[in-house]
Amino acid sequence: MNRRLFFLAAALCSQIVTAGPAEYVDPFIGTSNFGATHPGAQYPHGLASVSPFNVAFGQPDLNPFEKDDAWNSRVYIHENRFLTGFSHLNLSGVGCPEAGIMLLMPTTGKLNLDAKEYGSTYSSEQASPGYYTARLDKYDVKAEVTSTARSGLSRFTFPAGQSHILLNLGLGLTNETGGSVEIVSNTEIQGVRNIGTFCYHPENVRPVYFVARFSRAAEDFGAWKKMPAYKNVEADWVAHNNSIKPYANYRHPLSGDDIGAWFSFDTQKDEQIQVQIGISFTSIENARANLDAEQQGFDFASVRQNAVEAWDRLLGRAEIEGTAQHKTMFYTALYHSLLHPNIIQDVNGDYPLMGQSGTGNTNENRYSVYSLWDTHRNVHPLLSLLYPEIQTQMVRSAVAMAKESGWLPKWELYGMETRVMVGDPGTAMIADSYLRGIRDFDVDTAYKAMIRAANQPKDNLLRPEISDYLKLGYVPVDDEGPYDGSVATSLEYYLADYNIAQLAKALGKEEDFQTFSRRADNYRKLFDATTGMLRPKKRSGQWLTPFDPELGRNFEPAPGYIEGNAWNYRFYVPHDTPGLIQLLGGNEAFVAQLDATFDSGNFDMTNEPDITYPFLYNYVDGQAWRTSLRVHQLIEQYFGTGPDGLPGNDDTGTMSAWLAFSMMGLYPVTPGNTDYALFTPLLDSVTLHLDTRYYPGSGLVINNATTDNTEQGGDINFNQRKLKKPFLDHKTLVQGGEITFK
Known part of the structure; x- marks a missing residue:
């Protein structure tokens, strides 16, 4: 087979x-x-991903050589159209710039x-x-990328002539600099x-190591380094003032803040x-x-196929019937929920190792990227329900972090505690998992770490405001x-204390259950009956005055x-x-104020x-229909199938998990x-x-037999018995069976 036919055959095979x-x-x-997601190729929960990177410079229709002044926490923005490469370590849906390198x-x-x-x-x-592909207009090069769990694979189809592949270690989304190439x-x-x-936590720095291999030998190669500006004592700014210096045929390690390497080839058409x-x-x-372990040779079609099959296995845990649009929304939401950790x-x-230098070793999956202020609310409950074997190892990873660093994770990133956001969400995530039946982890170590965070009055990494809170x-x-x-912060501490109380009860620790239940009930100290709000209070016990309940609506700082x-x-x-409903004046007043919020x-x-909040109507008898109405309205208003189909930052899958649960009706x-x-x-x-290794039931069917007129309400049956309340406990649900909405 000649080279031309070989290239065409390879391209056709890759589409299977x-x-x-x-x-x-x-x-x-x-x-x-x-939304801050990326369209790149990623294996489920994979460390590596390969994404187009288009946020380094400005819009080409304005001026492609002007730096993009937007504050970017993502490697790709759909409206941008000036690509500078394909990055191999990427985050999805985060709120601060990081990774986007190599x-x-x-x-x-x-x-x-x-x-x-x-x-x-x-x-x-x-x-x-x-899989991701695009044609680079300037070069008439077709770029295709795929990935395994720890590696990426790119395939570039070149025209005839002089061609190059550049590896840029200077560009990136991270705020950190420095590297070495050989x-x-x-x-x-x-x-x-x-x-x-x-x-912007300067103490958090990690090296990422890499090895890049090419499918054929380069005719020419070299490394480059951007030279820093310097001032000559005898002349003003002179040579190498922010210039790029190439080192042809260089075979030694080259270090710096802005470095890279190139390989050049004489290519035939469509090579x-x-x-x-x-x-x-x-x-x-x-x-x-x-x-070596994850890629044997250069088999693009096989690597891509393995990724698709891995996604099908996980996404297939939920089979759905609905419109094509709803299937796209649901499965994409589930997909985004399975990118991180x-x-x-x-x-x-x-x-x-967590919070220190050095290397640990494990015989199972060790997870990282715990955006827990976000994900403890729904991503981890979703994993507990559909993927308990994955959630088990995520809990074990979090507990191992406590053994290594002394603290459960809060917003952990690649073995670094970033301390982003407030509260103690690791406690809530682990306690909730245990109560849902995820038990195969060292709960004693986890519990001790929770108690430390809840009670240590000084130098508390997870609860820095604990001293006043305890007093x-x-x-x-x-x-x-x-x-x-x-x-x-107070409200997050109350929720964490509630979770400690529930876990203590499950573990037979009655005294702790009583103590932390009382602490969780202290939210009442921040309830202001005159405004109906949970209001800032001074150390003296006086309310903060003046007080504007709408301040902060546009993300401006609000005390x-x-x-x-x-x-x-x-x-x-x-x-x-239920306690808050009574503080707000009872059922009717609660519904009115909840309506007013929307x-x-x-x-x-x-x-x-x-x-x-859309689900809180369920706590008032006869008002659950409002939950259905609100949820459907919110999905229609904020979610869709276009690039803007998420209502802002996905927060490592949290908005997507909200959508997946909401479309299922629980x-x-x-x-x-x-x-x-x-x-x-x-x-x-x-x-x-x-x-069935975790739950007694093998399947749960949810049937929607309702009419369009949800305002009249309807019955909810579980295994042909009408439910008295619009709630179902996890333990009952995983017995399996059928939920029918009539």
Whole structure:
């Protein structure tokens, strides 16, 4: 077979994929409207991912050489059209810049090492689970990428002539700099790139190691370094003033803040060159071992097919019936919920220790990227329900972090505690998992770590405001910074204490149950009867005055609150909604004030503390129909199948998990309370395949037999028996059977 026919045959083989639920996933959903997702190729919970990177410079229709001044926490924005490469370590749906490193870029013609000049517009892009492709207009190069759990694979189809593949270690989304590159041979490069300073915490820095291999030998190669500006004592600014210096045929390690390497080839028309990149957080040797274990040769079709099959296996735990649009929305939401946390251990079990230097070793998956202020609310309950074997290992990873660092994770990133956001969400995540039946972990160590965070009055990494909280029963507003949020922090502490109480009860620790139940009830100290709000209070016991409940509506700093206003936190007592109903004046007054939150525009679909508010109508007899109505309205208003189909930051899958639960007609309202609120599904039917290693039932069917007129309410039957309340406990639900909405 001649080379031309070989290239065509390889291209045709790469398109063979199986039909399954993954075919409904649209990775472009959430790539606009600050959703912060990326359309790149990623294996479920994979460490590596390969994504187009288009946020380094400005819009090409304005001026492609002007730096993009937007504040970007994502590697890709759908509206942008100037691509500077494909990054290999990426985060999805986070709120601060990080990762987006190790950029591969194919070019043609004269070698150019300046990203502002070698970047290209692109067209004909497509994405599906485990695959992304686009044509680079400037070079007439077709780029395709796929990935395994710890490595990426890129395939570039070149025109005839001089072609290049650049590996840029200077560009990235991270705020951290520094790296090293070494050309091992004319088919291999190795090195390291630093990341860190997530959300501007300077103490957090980690090296990421890599090995890159090329499918054929380069005719020419070299490394480059951007030279820093310096001043000559005899002349003003002179040579090497921010210039890029190439080092042709360089075979030694080259270090710096802005470095890279290039491989050049004489290509025939439609010749394909593939590049593998294996990554590791422990060593170059392990990056190479990861690559050896997960990619045998350069088999793009096989790697892509394996990724599709892995996605089908997980997404297939839920079978649904509904419109094509609803299938795309649901399966994409489930897909986004399964991107993070990521595995971080190498194939030999090595991983970076939590909160310290050094390497640990494990014989199971070790997970990282715990955005727990967000995900403890619904992502981890979703995993507990559909993927208990994965949630078990995620809990074990979190407990192992406590053994290594002394603290449960709060917002952990690649073995670094970033301390982003407030509260003690690791406690809630683990307690809730235990109560849902995830028991195969060291609960004694977990419990001790919870108690430490709840009681240590000084140098408390998880609860820095604990001293006042223990004395007063709340966090005072007196000394808070612009983003400390005394009310928000207090409410998160109450929820964590409630979870400790519920876990203590399950473990037979009655005294702790009573103590932490009383502490969780202290939210009443922040309830202001004159305004009906949970209001900032001073250390003296006086209310903060003046007080504007709407301040913070536009994300401006608001005393007492984090990313919101008093309305957003007004009902954030999920562990005692019945008690809050009484404080607010009873059922009728509660419903009226809940309605007012939505009708006045003070509900924020992107703000985690209030995303349970649509389900609170279920707590009032005869008002559950309002939950169905609100949920369906919110889905129609905020979610869709376009790039703007998420209502802002996905928060590592939290908004997506909200959508997946809401479309099924059940929602876990309270961490530590395993009841699901039930309401009319958006889907026609859902079949959940339960893991019989964890749950007695093999499947749960949810049937939607309602008419369009949800305002008249209806019956909810479970296994042909009418439910008295629109709630179903997790333990009962996983017995299996059928829920029917009539």
